[in-house]
Amino acid sequence: MTSIGRTADVLRVGNCSGFYGDRFSAMREMLEGGDLDVLTGDYLAELTMLILARDRAKDPSTGYAKTYLRQVEDCLGLAMERGVTLVANAGGVNPEGLATALVETAKKLGLSPRIGYVAGDDLTSRAGELELGEPLAAHAYLGAFGIAEGLRAGADVLITGRVTDASVIIGPAIAHFDWQRTDFDALAGATAAGHIIECGTQATGGNYSFFEEVGEMIRPGFPIAEIHDDGTSVITKHEGTGGAVTTDTVLAQLLYEIGDARYPGPDVTMRLDQVKVAQVGPDRVSLSGARGEAPPADVKVSCNALGGFRNEMVFVLTGLDIEAKAALVRRQFEDALQVQPAQVTWDLARTEHPDADTEQAATALLSVVARDSDERKVGRAFSNAAVEIALGSIPGFHVTTPPTRGQAYGVFTPGYVPQSAPDHHVVLPDGTRVTIDAPTQTQHVEPLTGEDATLPEAPTGETERAPLGAVCGARSGDKGGSANIGVWARSDAAFAWMVNTLTVSRLQELLPETASLTVRRTVLPTMRSVNFVVDGILGEGVAYNARFDPQAKGLGEWLRSRYVDVPKTLLQEAK
Structure with a gap:
């Protein structure tokens, strides 16, 4: 087995992106900031998959996160010099395309990294037979064993398409510690670590309720997971970087986008109700106690489709009689509409304050949103109607934007297919294609809410x-x-x-x-x-x-x- 860590007992995995559009300089900051074994990046979300699918529909050579290509162009030499392996899901809906572009970029730089990619998540062409409907894009959330196989083969850069967000962290740990499919506790521990660091600076003080306690927040440092062979880990960051790693910043991220106490993934079902978090030093928080169970028999599929077209206009209502003003604007606008969209919704945001000392503080916002499968019904005729009433409407009438055309909007639908349905495979740096078998041990995942546990008595008093x-x-x-x-x-x-x-x-x-x-x-x-x-x-x-x-x-x-x-x-x- 090829080890990707500097030591046998600890694997230092950093993250430099929590979404497509995150801080561009983060890859260089992480590589220059201190020792790492692996640097990961999460670039995908449900909306991002729709955007990338539409990009590829226009140009088959695209469909990946172009930002990542530019980051690697800037930092590939530094990563290779420091012996840091790069793993990212920036392949989007075209991981092969990004891998090919990276090979060309490396040639221009005079470098020869070993580049591989994981694919097989794209189920779009099979959506009908898999009873997923007719989405624009259907991509299964693959697990981490394809990533591990690529890293075992010596990849310096490993690209994926739609894998679970934590998989880019779990995969390197599988490769380094030689975990097997049934090492459920270790896999669960790495899942917890991956879930925490995959959203970048949300683990180091970003999007955090008690942000004023964090200290320097101009540029929070990106997180690092020091993963051990039993799956336990320490969450930290490079010394001297902004933000903070505390039990609360880590807890906040553990709670992000979860369901019940069973957190199912394609490789393991993590028991969140077993995880323990403890401060073990400045900017060092340990994760322990994670327990794993067999994964579900089905894998989740991200199905994105074009839902139709949307347009919105926002009316500014200032001063007195806000509700009466909103009612008049609505009546006038509805009368001015020449074509009725399939769906029109109104919302009045009462943001005004009485006796305000600025005009903005005296203002409320009335928005109207139209949706329809016919672009013409939510086009300029819709937004023009908001302007045509201007001179004969309420005092102080104005809108926040000029009339615009309607924009396409997407609809996300989760689907589920058997774990064996995706053609999960990895293309190794030498071009060899290796199929990744589905797990053989699975379970029906029953919800676990903890409501039947004995709860502590509430404190009494004033x-x-x-x-x-x-x-x-x-x-x-x-x-x-x-x-x-x-x-x-x-x-x-x-x-x-x-x-x-x-x-x-x-x-x-x-x-x-x-x-x-x-x-x-x-x-x-x-x-x-x-x-x-x-x-x-x-x-x-x-x-x-x-x-x-x-x-x-x-x-x-x-x-x-x-x-x-x-x-x-x-x-x-x-x-």
Whole structure:
């Protein structure tokens, strides 16, 4: 076996990208900042896959993250000099195309890296036979064993298409420690580490409830996982970089985009309710206790389709009589529309303040969104109607943008196929094609919410009205058309209060937008956390733009801002 680590017992895996568009300089910063064995990057999301699929439909040679190609052009020599292996899912919908482009780039640089790629995730041409409908793109979330095979063969650069986000971290650990398919605990531990660092600086203070405690946040450092042969790890970052690695920054990321306590992946089902997080030094947090179970028999498929066309206009309402002004604008606009789109939705954001000392602070926003399969019905005729009423409408009438054409929007639908359905394979640096067999040991993954566990008794005593965020942190994100809200307490007493107070019905009271939706709660005592999944709040996915916050990034912070009766002892403790 080819080892990719400097030492046998620890593998240092860094990350330099959490999405397509992340900090360009991060690859160089990570390579120059200190020792690494592997540098990974996550460039894919559901919306990104749709964008890349549309790119490739226009030009078959594209469909990958071009940013990564430029980053490697800048840093390949440095990576090879330092002996750092590069692994990224930047291949998007065309990993072979990116691998080919990297080979050409290396030749121009006078370098000869060994480059391989993982493919087989693309099920688009087989979508019908696999009962996935007729999407523009259908890509299975592959696991990490193809990555491991490429690294065992000595790849200096290993490119993938759609794999699970954590797979780019798990794969190097499989190769280095020679883990097998049934090493479930070790695989689960690496999954936890991968889940934390794959979103980049979200693990080092970014998107973090208590950001004012972090310190220097101009350029947070990107995270590193020091993975051990039993799957335990330490999350850290390069010395001297911004941000921080604390139990809370790590907990926040563990709660990001999860469901219940069983976190299924193509290689292992991780038990989140077993994970323990501990501060073991400055900017060093250990992950232990992860337990793994067999993976599900099916693998998830990202199905993206064009849902139709969309247009939006936003009216600015200033000063007094906001609701009356909104009602008049709506009546006038609907009268001016010559063609009726299939769907028209209105939203009034009451952002104005009484007796405001700036015009902007005295302003509310009224938006109207149209959707239709016929581009003409949401085109210039729609947005022109918003302008045509201008001189005969409310006082102070104006809009935020000029009339525009409609834009295509996407719809995400998760699909599931047997683990054996994708043609999972890796093309090694010498051109050899190696098929990656599906796991033979699988299970039906039953939901695990922890609601039947014995919960701690809530503290009693005098209470005070205060924001939930005075004693709890939160992290939220999108899960297809649903969203998750992970909430964690900062002490045992605060958890005992939170877990008894923040029930599903209480959440729906605090967040009225969720009241008509199905909400599921999971209790995670080892992390002093609860997680909520709100089904359908994002409509048909991120690209659908169903609400003001289409990726549910701020949903957790909205929850933290709501006032509840908090025991005074907890408020004193939090100061």
